[in-house]
Amino acid sequence: MERSPGVFAPQWRLTSIGIAVAISLFAFEGLAVATAMPSAVRELRGLAFFGWAYSAFLVMNLVGLGAAGQWCDRVGPRKPLLTGIAVFTVGLLVAGTAVNMALFVLGRGAQGIGVGLASTAVFKIVATAYPSELRPRALAIISAAYVVPALVGPILSGTITAHAGWRWVFLGLVPLALACAGALLPALRTSDARSAPAGGFRKPLFALLAGGGVVALQSGGNAVVAGRTPLAVLLLGVGLLALVAGLRELLPRGATRLRRGVPAVIAVRGLLAGAFYAVESVVPLTLATLHGFGTAAAGLPLLAGSIGWWVGAQAQGRITRMTRSSLLRWGLIALACCFVGMAALCLEGAPGWPVYLLWIVGGLGMGVCVPTTGVLVLEQSAEGETGANSSALQISDVTAAGLGTSGAGLLVGATETGHLGFGVGMGVLGLVAMAVCAATAMGASRTAPARESAAAG
Template sequence: MEIVERSPGVLAPQWRLTSIGIAVSISLFAFEGLAVATAMPSAVRELRGLAFFGWSYSAFLVMNLVGLGAAGQWCDRVGPRRPLLTGIAVFTAGLLVAGTAVNMVVFVLGRSAQGIGVGLASTAVFKLVATAYPPELRPRALAIISAAYVVPALVGPVLSGTITAHVGWRWVFLGLVPLALACGGALLRALRMSAAPEGTSAGGFRKPLFALLAGGGVVVLQAGGNAVVAGRTPLTVLLLGAGLLALVAGLRELLPRGSTRLRRGVPAVIAVRGLLAGAFYAVESVVPLSLATLHGFGTAAAGLPLLAGSIGWWAGAQAQGRITKVTRPSLLRWGLVALACCFVGMAALCLEGAPGWPVYLLWIVGGLGMGVSVPTTGVLVLEQSAEDETGANSSALQISDVTAAGLGTSAAGVLVGATEAGHLGFGAGMGVLGVVAAAVCAAAAAGASRTARAGEGTAVG
């Protein structure tokens, strides 16, 4: 393994404004996602909408998938400019609607618009990376996307909490509007220089409708899991059956053929991305709760591992952009092995008498694994996609990520509900979750060699 510096980099004059625009846009999306969790209690109280609490998250998830489904073919037909600017505009409109909402129904509509906007813009950003940067700089450009999540993770909860307490929850949304508009302006130059293929159509409504179906399947499956915990057997069968059918029908249209079989090349990359996202976000969602429940940590101490994980993610993202003489599939495998080791350690900490402090170190390892793996899957997809397929394949990659993350966090939530209902002990439940997540990552690591084209090693750099 050799680490080298190349010049010029992504901050060279010809790419500087593009890189800054990408970093700011992704940071805005990440900050908004973190800010919602902080602002929601105040918003629910003021809008008297406790019954709609869960819908603010579910609506975002479902409509995010719709945006991702619409963006892929649109980007391939007309280039990244219109999808990206449309996504930023819709996201901004969603901020305005949520920030000025008079009831929870309007607030949920705002969250839906934000989901569509993020789906459109995030896919277009991948397309922009493919068109604006030369191949040797794409790993570093994708590292910008991963690193852009770190600053919001560091300051987002504190900043949004301060804004909510001293100015009001509405400004958590409204305050982002000028930044979103400035972000679109920063990217205009790169978008003008990006070659647009022939075509004027957005690609129709087929994929967005199937994305809506898949997103609805995730929500219905979560409801079915909750029905299992509640012991409502007839309702459970109905919900789980309907949710599974909807999810499978949607993903069959949205993901490349052979994804479920890890067919060599792009389908295997997309499948592996889903496996690692589902495992990571499932465990991450219960880390603070586990530390508080099993080890008696306070609120601040229980949340610090997520900060440690963000730092590890940043370090991994930077490293993968600079490592050479190692094939991309091998790099992906090592990232997955790091994740599996992290989850085994998390499961061990659920044993009676185990200390809680090692979670800080473990979550740095987990973040490092994600920082290496996530950009690497993006590089593999861009390297193996024809020019008129980068949008569709990048869309499928993110759909796999978002869907698996939704399923993983839903499964973790159902498991927590089962422990609350007394069906099993909390430590045992979290231990099972860690072991299953480790097994998923180990299986993905075993299939990582299939993420290269047949007969290729897909070397880094």
């Protein structure tokens, strides 16, 4: 049997490189801003608006994702991708040259829209530029492209901030954004297709509503911790209503019930993202608080997780003797094992060193699950639905990640006010994340195409 060419064969080389550069660029920007923010806030005297730099990105990222799906299906990925890169570049320039915090937040919002548009277009390129047997490896590129920024991003952005100034963390990415667009142009010339009706502004508006709901829920959680009960009730109620109303329009029907096929895949992606990012957000803090780790040692598990993610992403692209739904189940089991181990580390007297092994297992699980959900969506989407379904997949991911990290932050806040012991709070978080992944693994068969499910039966 003749071996099929890989994703870096001559006919796909530029496309694969362009995808890798694009995703690495977006991932680096997300990591770099955390390093640059303290210096930016001090210079711009915007401490009171610190959180808005993150909220603006989250909300407008959802708007970009909401707009991109049907746009990609209607005209192909060319215009959404180039528009996304252009808006992202403008956002870099605005943030990098900002003279006050309002302009900085505006730049962050533009970056969010750009990433939303471009990342959905990248999924559309995978669906149209590669044959079906290469899509798992092409999606592995997307997952693996997050690893390099995780390895070098904080160090590189910290060095740039210290020696050249925080503005160059943003301005220095502009040439890379333009180079990325150039690398993807050959694939864009052959992938345009018109097959879906115009979507208008409906989905972006509902995405804005959902994003506003996430921010309101975050603010409501902070109000709970601060003891401002009437404000908390108002914000939580409004946020929940806005989020539900937005997601009902943005996600396919049946997603909340794990209806077989694409709705179940999209729901599973959100559940695993929410669980993973909630726990990941408190790993360094847990090690420093409970086990006395220094800053560098407390951050190293995230590096170990990135390596595990890369290994998992590469492995899923080469495993052919297992169905995608079965592969997804094993990835979820790996995540559940990681999280129950993290909960055990919060017990009194438990050592901290196993976190390095546990987080490799967690990263491995995510490396398997994330591209596998992408493959399942592309396999089960009609030609004119790949953009909309890819958009919904990422909306589920981004929304759940925001809610998960907010929930983790709420638990940390509760421990700060003395309402809960820190070890107990973090242990509860690990057990909840484990339960979510274990329950989701039991329902993983619902992500399979109907023909695959029938064959298994």
